[in-house]
Amino acid sequence: MSEHVAVLNVGGILLVTVPANLDETAVIPLQEDLSARILETAAHGDVIDITAVEVIDTFVGRRLSVIASVANLLGARPLLVAMRPAVALTLAHLGVELDDVAKPAISTPAWQRSGPAARQGLRGGDLRMAAHTRSVHP
Known part of the structure; x- marks a missing residue:
């Protein structure tokens, strides 16, 4: 390649x-x-x-x-x-x-990150990247 x-x-x-x-x-x-x-x-x-x-x-x-x-x-x-x-x-x-x-440290279970829960905004979860100190809250 x-x-x-x-x-x-x-x-x-x-x-x-x-x-x-x-x-x-x-x-x-x-x-x-x-x-x-x-x-x-x-x-x-x-x-x-x-x-x-x-x-x-x-x-x-x-x-x-x-x-x-x-x-x-x-x-x-x-x-x-x-x-x-x-x-x-x-x-x-x-x-x-x-x-x-x-x-990546993900506090939301995988089943909530896909399907209807994901389309509704991942209620109660957040995504934190270990390389970054800022949290992203949907």
Whole structure:
């Protein structure tokens, strides 16, 4: 894969949308680009969106862990978002540790975040992102 992954700066937080076909030829340049952008922008956080990733292998999984660790060491708290259950299961089976990745803390049960409850505004729940101190109340 020769696709370049864009790293956008929004208010001191870097946003990265990982393509579905992320492989070993793209994950290392992603790590290098993100690290360079953290230093250039003095970012205090980075959001890594893996919505499109349906399948992940050992190398890419471990490299995502390294990317998060490097970002954390450089002062940009990483937040990994939109992980599919199959990807999470694969990473767990492979033993990939994501200790340096902030995880969204959601106080509303999953059944309330979808269907009619979600359309009515998630009554009684809130969403807090560990990488950010501000809460969002629907």
